[in-house]
Amino acid sequence: MTGPEGARYGRTVPTLPPQPPKHSPKDAALVQQISQEWDKARDQLATLREAVERNAHMAQLKLESAFLNRERDQALREFGESVWNQVMKGRLQLPPQLSAALQKMIEVEKRLQKQAAEINDILKEGDEAAERLRQKRSARSSPALASRGKKR
DSSP states (O other): OOHHHHHHTTOOOOOOOOOOOOOOHHHHHHHHHHHHHHHHHHHHHHHHHHHHHHHHHHHHHHHHHHHHHHHHHHHHHHHHHHHHHHHHTTSOOOOGGGHHHHHHHHHHHHHHHHHHHHHHHHHHHHHHHHHHHHHHHHHHTOTTSOOOOOOO
């Protein structure tokens, strides 16, 4: 019996406090090396986490920037079209500094109108050819014409 159990029966048995396991100096050096490597790995992980968070934030900002630029482009397009319409209706006089941009716009409009006219001409020719073909087919299938005689 030891300690308190022995004391109940009138005997005292001395107990020793638990002894820490004995380590060799090699074990202590190994534990210290492992601890240092663990700390280094933890620091590297923290650095990596910061870099990932920074890159994620940068990606989010770039995405938002792209959406804002697209929105700006659309607004500029609508604004420019409104200004152009007002100039063409004679309701707006542009300052002389914008004469080069105005001339370029006029040239582009002329080219667009020319191209639209060419497309309409081609479509009109196609419609006329189709109409001639329909008339030709209807003339062939007309029962009022006499059939040819047999060749001998």
